[in-house]
Amino acid sequence: MPYTIAIVEDDADQRHNYCTAMENKGFVVNAYADRLSAQQGMAAHTPDLVILDIMLGHEVDAGFQLCRDLLASHPHLPVLFLTERIDEIDQISGLRLGAWDYQPKPISLAYLAERVASLLRLKEVRFNPGQSDTKPSKQLGDLSIQEDAMLISWQEQALELTVTEFRLLARLVRTPGHALAYEALMQATIQQYVTNNTINTHMRNIRRKFTIIDQGFDCIRNEYGFGYRWVDSNK
Amino acid sequence: MKIGRKIIGLKLTPKLLLAGTTLLIIPWLGLQTLNAMQQFLIDGQAQAQLLSARGIATLLHGRKDLFDEQSDNINSYADIPLYPLSGRILLDAYSEDWQSLSENRLSFGSQELTQFSLLLGQADDTIYGLIEVTDKTPVYRHPAYLRLDHSDHIRLYLKDKDSIEQRYLLTFEGSGRISAFKMDEAWQLATPGTPQYRIQGQVRITKNGYVVEFALPADFLDPSHHLGIAVADVVDQGERVVETLVRSFPSIAQGQYNRLIVRSPETERILSGLAQTDSEIWILDKQLRVRATAGKLLANVDQLASDENASDSEDKALSTLLVDWLSGTSSAPLNDFNPAQTHSRDELFLRNALSGKGEVSRRSTLDGNHLIVAAVHPIRDIDRQSVIGLVLLEQTTDAILNLQSRSIQRIALFSLFGLIAITLVVLIFSSRLTWRIKRLGIDTVKASDDQGRMQQKTEFRGLYAADEIGDLTRHIEQLLARLDRYQQFLVAIPRTLRHEINNPLNTVTTSLEHLEDQVSESTYLDSAHRGLQRIAAIINSLSEAASLEEALSADTLVKLDLTHLLTCYVENQKRQHNHEIKLQTSSQQSWVLGSDIHIEQLLDKLLDNAIDFSPPDSPVEITLTATKNHCFLSFLNHGPAIPEAEFKNLFQLFHSRRESTQITQPSELRSGQSNDQHLGLGLYIARVICERHGGDLVAENSASEDGVVFTVSMPLAH
Structure with a gap:
């Protein structure tokens, strides 16, 4: 069963590009443009991984808020911030919220795919041990x-x-x-x-x-x- | 005033003090007022004196008797003054007891013949005489001779009370007493044969002749005081004949002897009641002969009073001399007509007064030290028409001048205190003002660093002063606050820009990736990628430079060995660059406090810069030297020299030494290494790192003119 990836990005072009790239990799993609629709959509269909932008429309910290809400209900959900806010302070607060990764824009789609895959594999290793064969430490x-x-x-x-x-x-x-x-x-x-x-x-x-x-x-x-x-x- | 690069001129305090010197006009004005006052007072004194003189004149009005008959028939031949003597004369043939009167002696005879000088004085009822005869060959009286004219002798011609002519002869037998004889007409024999003992005298033989001092009772003379004196000189001891006879009057034949000018004792009695301590009253007759005097001019009434306790008045303070000079007071002894010794005054204003009008005159004393105000008033006869004499009242202005000098002293004292007080106030005020302005200047300078970056936390002192300096402080503070906001805005630009640009950049990047999947031809895609790479790098460097200081202060400094770091760094760089790099270190270890990754960044920037400007075949020379407290790291490239004007901006943000056309050269675009250089960030970053390490970065053209040296200096950690 393919993984479902939720993408929250207010910029239509970038959203489209992410979606295409992720779909090409065989993921099921749910894309949202703002916080409310993302909240509703993800409540209905819990994704396996979320890619979040921080600034959504006029909401400066919408990404952080979403992250907080999501992790409250789904503590094991991998969250990847993908944002233009590359100051160290933002990165620290993002990771402190429980996000798994924090990537600055611009990003290469190939790298993005690789990161998404690695995060999903990590999720498997961490929370479904035994299902996949893990290398010894x-x-x-x-x-x-x-x-x-x-x-x-x-x-x-x-x-x-x-x-x-x-x-x-x-x-x-x-x-x-x-x-x-x-x-x-x-x-x-x-x-x-x-x-x-x-x-x-x-x-x-x-x-x-x-x-x-x-x-x-x-x-x-x-x-x-x-x-x-x-x-x-x-x- | 600007001279060269320096601005030269007076500071605020001397300027204010200079302006304050106009206050010196105050004592000057005071002096002017005093001078006017002095003039006024002296005028007043003159008027008062004139009134007094008039009063005295009224007192003597019509008293023709006091100016007796002798004034009527005037003998033009020398009158002999009869000086009033203050005490008795000791008859000893010495002139000491005549005191200064001896200057007034009259001379008779001529140089070739016998010569004698004569001085006459009166004390009580005795007339004293001092006769000094020049005679190289004195011939004394021989007791054997009966005739008295066989030796040197002195003849006295006089008229007795009944106007009968009398002759007395004074003769001597060497030094000692003289003998006086009443003589016959031929001056040969004494008529009674015995000496006249009421005439006494003493003779003293001197080198040049002899001196005779004699006393003659006043009642021997007639009221008109006629007296003639002659000296008879016998030259030859054998012949004993009178060879020359020197007389004080022209001719015996006329029967007119010298007349003795005598003061009027009665007038002096009248005057004595009027005499004042600081003025002189002179009564003169129509011939301006002194008839009577009273009072005495004194040098300085004040000075005299204080003389007792100021015995050492010679070494007077300079200030007193100055004050005396300013006021015209003189404390020098007064030397003027001596009332006791002056027998006539002949001055123009006195002559004018004879015409019947009172006059006032001012003159200096004879010694020129004092100013005298003289008031003269005629004394009239009973008929109120003819003038019979003059009253002359003389007084010095010393009293007034003393008053003035005291005022000057007071003014000087007050002025001095005032000036000192004002000077102090001006000094305090101006130094306070200067201090405040200086403080403002210091605060203003402190508000920004050498590169013009606003410093946080600049607190302006004296912000609440109400005056103009307070206003200025507030204005400057406001200005700096505005500048600070603007600068913060400028600093924020790169970061904001990066935030804003990253989104579209991401769009382009991701879109480009999708294109890559669809298009097989990759040339344009590659160049687009490179372009994007460059944009991203530029954005990165910009924000990195902008946030460098923040990042630097986040790093803690640790003690590290710069020599080791540098050696290591250069070894690694040599492998990566084709360019020749020479390293020379002077010491084994140089410990500095620093952040290694930033020092590495600094080395990167300086090496990149050196290689960029180095001709391909010449090496970059890196040298590390150290002194006791500092180490110096220099990068020398043999590239073109930097123009002098450019040094100033070399380390500024966005300063690039390259031509703009060079940037677009494809070869450099590909390298990607020198991005910082093109933006002019490299040296800026290098400098900021140096400063963070408490060091400095200096660029200069090498001494041999064939390259440029960038030298980092850093304090050593001990």
């Missing part, structure tokens, strides 16, 4: 990483990373000890327009999350002028 020193479930722990404490952050870290630990160029990291984010600075910001956030658990965390090293490197803590 990988151990790397104090780090334990379970790629399908996007679960990561350090010294046996779980870390809350965003999808992008998880992808970056997963890419980094795939080749421990080797420097990874910015370009490679950029590709790992599956985002449209990424700069060194974006990578740096993400890395800074990841580090911060590690140091909350472990003050002495120093496995992510800058490779100045090139990229980053994961250094195994045991070595």
Whole structure:
């Protein structure tokens, strides 16, 4: 049975483009242009995943409100924000509401599809274990990483990373000890327009999350002028 | 005034003080008033004196007896003044007890012949005489000779009370007492044969001759006081003949001897009651001879009074001298006609007064130090027509001048206090004003940084002052608040723009993707993609630059080794760039407080900039040096020099050194690396990062003129 994806986007052209792309991938798409219709529509047919814009018409925070309402009734519903509001503060409040991912516009439809698929797979892994075959978790020193479930722990404490952050870290630990160029990291984010600075910001956030658990965390090293490197803590 | 780049001129305080000097006009005006007042007072004094003189004249009205007969038959030949003597004369042939009178002695005879000087004075009923004879060959009286004319002697010719001519001869036998004899007509023998003991005297032989001092009872003379004196000189000791006879009068034949000018004692008695301490009364006869005087002019009545406690008046304060000079007062001793020694006054206004009219005159004293007001009034005869004498009343203006000098002192004192007070007030006021203006200036400067960015939290002090400076402060505050709002609007533009542009950009991107599925020919799609990529990159950089400071302050600074970071960075960059990069570091470690990713960003910008402007075959040279407290990181490229005028704007947002046509070159479009450069963001970002690290970024053309150096300076962390 195909997944149902709800798209809430006030811009008709973009909505149409998303719909076409998602339908091409074999999803069932329900598209809404404003908050009220989205609320009513999703109450009638609960989708498997929601793509939300934040600003809808004149309602500045309609996306956040929708997210809050949806997650109240469906706590396991993956919500993906896709918005032009790319300030860090918006991203933080979106993720804090319980959204699974937060993507800035402009986005590549191919990347969008990939993200949607990955989120759905994650949902399967997390909430229907046993139905699909999951790879066992990988151990790397104090780090334990379970790629399908996007679960990561350090010294046996779980870390809350965003999808992008998880992808970056997963890419980094795939080749421990080797420097990874910015370009490679950029590709790992599956985002449209990424700069060194974006990578740096993400890395800074990841580090911060590690140091909350472990003050002495120093496995992510800058490779100045090139990229980053994961250094195994045991070595 | 603007001289070169500096503005030169007076500050506010000196300006106000300069303007305040006009206050000096106040003491000057006071002085003018005082001078006018002085004139008025002196006029008043003159009038008062004239009235007094008139009163005295009235007192002496018709008293022709006081101006006795001697005024009638005038002998043009020298009258001999008979000076009133204040005390008795000791007959010792020395002139000391004559005091200053000895200056007034009369000379008779000539240089070639015998010469003598004569001084006569009267005290009570005795007439004293001092005769100084020049005689190289004195011949003394020989006791053996009966005749008295065989030696040097002095002859006195006089008329007794009954106008009978009498002859007395004074002779001597060397220094000592003189002998006086009544003589016969031939001046050869003494008539009674015995000396006249009422005439006494002393002689003293000197180097040049001899001095005789004698006393003669006044009652020997007639009322007209006729007296003649002659000195007989005997030269030859053997022959003993009178060779020369020097007389004080022309001829014996005429029987007219010198007349002694005598004061009128009765008039002086009348005057003595009128005498005042600071004025002189002179009574003159028609020939302007002094008949009587009373009173004495004193230098400075005030000064005299205080002389007792101001014995050291010589070293007077400069201020007193100045005040004296301003008021015309002189405390120098007064030296004028001595009433006791002056026997006649001959001044034009006195002559005028003889015609019958009272007059007032002003003159300086003889020494020129004091001003004297003289009032003269004629004394008339009973017939009220003819003038028989004059009353001259003289008084110094010292009293008035003293009054004035005291006023000047007071004015000077008050002016001084006033000036000091006003100066103080002006100084305090102006320094307060200056301080407020300075404070406003400081606050205004503080409101924005070097790049003109408004600083938050600028608090203006003195915002509630009601005056114009308060107004100015409020206006500036309002202006800055408006500017701040405008600047915030400008700063918000990139972010707003990004928000607004991202939606249509997304539409285009997604639509383009769908097109890709439908169209097999991809050339145009690719170029459209690149265009989109560029737009997105530009939007990104813009907002990144705009929010850079925010991002920077969010980063905590940690201690890191710049040498290590730089070495690492350059190693990695060498692998990625075709361009030659040379690195030179002077020290093993340079620890700075910083954010590594931003320092990396800074290196990116500076390296990109250096490579962009570097000719393809020349290296970019990176040097890291350190001093005790700072490290210096410089990027040298051998590209074209930067014009002087451009340095100022080099680090400004959106300043680009490229020609606009270069931007559209396809090769650069493809690279995507140098997007920041084209927008003029790179160096701006680099500078902001430097400043965040407490450092500085400076660009200069290299000394050898073949390149440009960008130097970062950062404080070292110890």
